[in-house]
Amino acid sequence: MPTAPPPQNTDELYRALQENDRRPYGRTRTVTAEELTELAEQFAEPRPLVHALLELQEAYTYGSEPRKSPVVFARLLTLFDEQPDVFDERMRHTLFWRFKWVANALLALPEIPLPSLRQWLTEMRDRYEKAGLELQPYYGQAHRLAAHVGEDTDLAFELWAGRARTRLSDCEACEICERALHHLAADDDERALRAWEPVLTGKESCQEEPARSVSHALLPLLRAGRTEEARELHLTGYRACRRNPSMSGEVGRHLEFCALTGNEARGLELLAENRNLFDDVDSPLDQLAFLTGAEVLLRRVEALGHGDLPAAGYPGRTWTVAALRAEAGQRADGLAARFDARNGTTAHADRRTARLDRAPLLDALELTLRTRGLDEVAPAAPPAARPATTTVPDTLPELILTSRELEEQGHPDATVCRARLRTLVADPGYVHPDDPAVGPLARLRADLLADDAARAGDKDEFDQASALWQEAAHLYDEAGAAGDAALARACAVLPTSEIPTGDDDGPDAKAAALTAAHQALVRLQEEASGLAPYQEARVLRLRASALGLRLQATGNDEHAAAVHAEVDLLLDFAARHDIAGQISGARLLRATTYALAGDLPAALTETDDLLERLRSHGPAWHLPRTLGLRGRLRLGQDDTQAAYTDLTEGLRLAAGWPSEAVDTARLHTDLAQTCMRLGRHDEALRHLTRSAERELRHGSRTDAFCTYGTAAQISLELGRVEDCIALLDSVLAEPDVTAGEVDDRLVAQLRLYRARALHAGEDLKAATAEFAALAAESAGWDDDPASHAMIAAETAVLLAESGEFDRAREAADQALAAHARSPRYEQVSSCLREIARLRTQRQGAEGLPGALALLADAGRVADEAREAGYEPRDRSLDSALAYEHGRVNAYAGEYETALSALEKAVVLLGGSGPDDGREGEWAECVRLASVVEGLYLERPVPALGRLDAAVSRLTALGRTEETEALTSLAAQLRDEQ
Incomplete structure (x- = not known):
């Protein structure tokens, strides 16, 4: 307003x-x-x-x-x-x-009669002729009208495209698009793509281009087999038009592209992101284009059997895919009929039919790093049920007994039986079997509670896990199952020790809690009666695990011996009672203990022996975890290729078991790290996102968002800016994120990655807005001023890049204030120097006072760093400051001052000879000093002396690459003499 x-x-x-x-x-x-x-x-x-x-x-x-x-x-x-x-x-x-704007506006309104459209074009022609203007723009509008109506456009095309462009012609990018669309309408994909090339490659652009051309070119690119180009253009093109009412047709074509490439889930995600277009688009022609693209997507989702999925549609009610498809289709049919009635053709209905009848062009094209199927997008959808490897009984008594038998073995299929039992027991008409072998209902309810407790523990929900184990123990007591009750109480001990106390939660406190947990488990085992061998083995495993966690928490090798002693007890007991799962579990724990103590060779030997046993004696479901451990050990020994082989094999075998039972998410994460070392970056990103998706699906949402953040950071570092933005847009749209249910610092970190990606993608307006919002929010982080300093500093630089120097100064002051509480020397100094440079670069001498004030602040930061004994990771703050004083004064025309500052920077960077690994910075400083002295101050002789000496020094050091710019400048100065 x-x-x-x-x-x-x-x-x-x-x-x-x-x-x-x-x-x-x-x-x-x-x-x-x-x-x-x-x-x-x-x-x-x-x-x-x-x-x-x-x-x-x-x-x-x-x-x-x-x-x-x-x-x-x-x-x-x-x-x-x-x-x-x-x-x-x-x-x-x-x-x-703007005569053309009006022509386009009238074209988009079916209530405007066709004669009125032609009359307006006549008015345009008459006005142009009267004003002495060339008619090429008029013929362009005449061609557009013919194409819209569905008339033969060949003559109209020649009358327009054959004429020379004028000052009033549409921009080159827009005209290229119109020519390409003419060829596309003639089913000449190849000629259309040739015409589009200058726009698609970024050589020609305008406000609406290349976004408009991209949306039309996506399917022709697929048909031409240029799938990677289509994928990349989808990401950049969609971001340029999303949520924009004036580009709703373009959004519709991106939805269609998703539907025809096996990316229906992404299509629904984009539809939800553009829900405003159902209400905000006042142009009937744009409505028709958007609704048709949406209907292509919705039809495809419904055809795949997911018509009941929720879909974002018209405001005021909740929609399913099927209901929205019917509504959108009815409205689009009505719009097409109105245009055709106005135009006297069937062109719009025919075009709609052609789009709706298109078959998918690809079964699957990975458009983004977060590739999901329709099964994964339903709200709170559980992971798809995995077929059991064992036979799940049909009768209730057998199902209960089989569930307990599998649980004794530690078999993953116990989860399948428990899931079936949970559904049956929840039914209001459930009748418990009157069978002594099955036991009372209380025991079955305890079984299910124990299963819930184990799942909570896997997700680090320690409070809940402990409470559920205790509740299960009470029910087992009620059912007369003393051994089960004792085991449940033992299982409650470890999660109880993991619950934060609110006091000192450091390594020593954690070690003390785990020592106490081990002692409690020993007492419980001594006092328990009626423990079956498998139950006693479980308690022994818990005892060993408590000491293993203590070793992990403290890193104290002296604790390793106690773990090995407990493992020996477990191994001896499990071998005497032939409990295969506990034998392999104990050996896995032994190998891990060797690794934690730094003895990787011993850990590898133990793992090799265990793998040989597992392959011959089982249990098979322990193979993926063991291969994962050996892969990590080999990675620790820098045997990266062998690690890749183990982890890949582990992931292959994991496909046959529930992902939580074999820790598939961890395998993907470890493979990602291995792939990064091997330079297989695309594969690494795929594994990271798959790991995150599994964590998300199994309720470990914080871990999932952290993993997604890692993937985003890596993709940004690799220069895959659009992949990074698309990934974060998708993750930040998760319901619990938008509802504010996820830790605000974690969400802020994801938004920070996105803001940096927007900046890297040269979307300065969006990046600045996001950074400014983050800076405002982080100002209230009293417990984390360092993060606010970092965010405010980045915000200040972006504001300066946008020319908003007053706001940039305000943000820099925020960074300085936060820095005073928690120093961020390099970031704050860099921010102040960069704003100063940008100010004089844009404003010249007028901006010099403000720039010098910023550099004075940067000088104080450098003094503070020096007094604090801070060692910068990059070049020294003093040399960077001197160099910036040189540039700032040079931009402002203060060349003598600039030269003095640059000479100081040369000395600080290594005036006696660049031998500290910063030859490039030293050479650039020499070059700039020589430019100021030789060109601006017109003193070529000393400048040449400086350059020749620098070239000699660099040549002696073998740094010939750094001499090229200096030699070129010296030649220029000699020519001008």
């Missing part, structure tokens, strides 16, 4: 119009333009009104309100006819340019 108070004079009005022009298109900008137009009418001068009307028409045009745009233009045209002298050359050019 206009600033309060409203503009009181024309200067204030112009400033308000300029401010509104910086806003994104949408309701806020449009309503502001309407109010400013009303205010402009109060001034006696007509020119402010013309400016306001031009702004208002632009807001309507790009805000997808075609009904209002012609009305505003009619007022402008009347003003032009009545007072042509009010329009200067620029305003006159804009007026004639």
